[in-house]
Every structure is written in C-alpha cells, then in structure tokens.
C-alpha cells in the first residue's frame with residue numbers, strides 16, 4: 001500500500017510517500033481502506049521530534065474515515081464494506097473521568113492514517129454519518145472529541161454563558177466555537193489574524209481580538225463583558241492572560257500548550273477569583289459517540305480549511321507550521 005512514512009524527525013520534507021506492506025487484522029481488529037485522513041497539531045509535534053515516546057519509522061495520523069476491508073478473528077465479518085469513522089482514542093479504559101494507563105492515540109506508537117490502509121480495534125469504529133463526505137468525516141475525530149470534552153464534559157458550557165476561545169484558526173478551536181454556539185453561549189475568539197476573526201464571525205462568533213495586540217485582554221473584556229469560560233489550547237502567555245480575562249467564579253478548560261509553559265504563574269489570581277482550572281484530553285468512548293451525534297442531518301459540519309492529496313502531506317504540514325489554516329487540513333486518499 002501507499003503510505004506516508006516518517007523515518008527521521010525534522011521539517012515537512014521528512015514526510016515521504018513509500019510502498020509499505022498492507023496491514024493484516026489481529027484478534028478483535030479491522031482493516032480500514034482509508035478514503036481520507038486529517039492533520040492534527042500532534043502530527044506536527046511528532047514530525048518535529050517534540051512528542052513523548054517517538055518510535056521510528058512511523059506512519060503518522062490519528063484521523064481517518066473509510067470502508068472496512070477486512071475483519072480479524074472475533075469480529076463480525078458482515079462489517080466488511082461498512083463506511084466508518086475511526087475513534088483515535090485507543091484503550092481509553094474503564095472510567096469516564098479520565099483515561100487509564102493503557103491509553104494511547106492512533107498514529108504513535110501504532111501506525112496511523114496517512115496511508116491507504118490502517119488496522120484499528122473494532123470497538124474504535126463508528127458508522128460514518130451518511131450525510132457527511134469522507135473528507136468531512138475524517139476532519140472530525142481527534143479535534144472534535146477534544147473540543148467536545150473541553151466545552152461540554154469539562155467546562156459544561158450552557159446557554160447564556162460568555163465563552164472565549166483562543167487561537168480560533170486551530171482545528172480544535174473551530175469545533176469548540178461550533179459546539180459552544182450550539183449550546184446557546186455568547187462566544188468571543190482570539191487569533192493572530194484579523195481575517196480569521198472575520199471568518200469566525202461568519203460561523204456565529206460574537207466578536208474577537210487579535211492576540212498580537214498587547215492590549216487584547218482589555219479589548220476583549222470591553223467587548224465581551226463578564227467572561228464565564230475560556231477554552232484554551234495555547235497555554236503559555238495565553239493561559240496566563242486567560243486568568244486576567246475570566247470573571248470571578250469563572251472556569252478555564254485547557255487542552256493544549258502550543259506556546260509551551262507559563263513562566264511566572266501568579267497563583268493568587270486563581271484562588272482570589274475562585275477560578276476553576278479544568279484539564280482536558282481527547283475524550284471517553286461516550287464523549288466520542290455524543291460528539292459524532294452532533295453531526296446529524298441538520299447538525300454541525302466541520303470547518304475544512306483545505307484538502308491535499310495524500311502524497312502532498314508535506315505541503316499540508318507546511319501550511320500548519322505556518323499557521324495558515326482556519327479549521328481542518330484534510331488528506332484525500334485516492
């Protein structure tokens with residue numbers, strides 16, 4: 001089969017198309033003939049060598065949608081031919097509260113979805129909503145479940161809440177915007193680009209400010225008023241600023257640290273303002289099912305930034321490295 005294989009870490013050029021053996025399903029597994037995959041920032045961290053537990057060579061990719069082409073022993077063979085979406089949270093574990101110690105994410109250490117075929121446990125497949133294209137379905141899994149858990153399960157955003165979502169161009173952030181709006185919240189966004197803020201407004205955002213303006217917290221407070229919830233995936237100075245932005249009693253769901261650590265955390269703001277800090281990672285199987293259900297016939301649709309053929313994965317990564325995207329970057333697999 002054709003697959004993008006990472007043999008050494010580095011720039012986008014390290015992602016090369018190769019001929020690889022087609023995978024065979026083990027006990028309880030299925031093989032999926034992929035029609036589309038999608039990028040997540042995790043893939044870029046792995047490619048750059050900035051992710052824990054890197055094993056090489058590896059076929060990257062957590063997101064995928066396709067058709068079941070083979071079933072291993074213990075799996076109902078009538079599933080062959082079914083159109084499915086993959087839940088990339090492997091071995092979440094027994095508790096909905098947090099993942100167990102066997103938890104891992106498809107695409108490292110297991111070979112991922114930048115390929116014509118991938119093997120996954122049969123319990124990690126879910127029927128593809130039939131009104132979604134394969135490109136749309138592949139855009140959803142990792143970012144969709146991360147946004148769902150942060151917005152719904154952890155921050156419990158409800159009607160009337162004022163929510164700030166940072167870095168709205170990001171894959172997770174665009175899903176968070178759609179989900180928070182669907183729940184009846186007022187939503188404000190930050191971005192490095194005015195154009196992306198304009199695009200967020202067309203998706204229902206109520207306002208925004210660019211984080212490149214050093215007064216962005218003041219500007220956004222003037223527009224948003226009391227902020228009940230911040231959904232942040234940037235960490236670093238963005239997390240720090242969120243503690244100023246939040247009103248007393250507010251909550252922050254934090255799912256990423258693109259900017260790295262917070263260098264001088266003024267803890268006083270957390271206790272004096274009675275803030276709640278909610279860490280959030282991926283989501284349980286129940287989160288995943290509930291999230292996919294939001295993409296019903298008349299429901300949400302993922303925001304797709306661009307679609308590249310699989311063999312141009314390096315170009316797709318370059319776009320993510322340059323932060324040019326608004327929403328999800330998809331890889332179409334012929």
Ligand SMILES: NC(=O)c1ccc[n+]([C@@H]2O[C@H](COP(=O)([O-])OP(=O)(O)OC[C@H]3O[C@@H](n4cnc5c(N)ncnc54)[C@H](OP(=O)(O)O)[C@@H]3O)[C@@H](O)[C@H]2O)c1
Nearest residue numbers: 041146167168169170171172191192233234256258281282
């Ligand atoms: N814990 C988990 O389960 C989990 C799951 C998914 C992702 N993550 C992590 O979450 C982060 C985002 O992931 P993703 O896949 O959505 O990434 P992505 O699509 O590459 O988006 C990253 C976004 O970060 C924003 N950003 C950059 N500098 C910023 C700043 N100073 N303040 C606020 N935002 C800033 C940019 O927004 P603009 O383009 O609008 O400027 C950029 O588009 C990554 O660090 C990823 O590793 C964690």
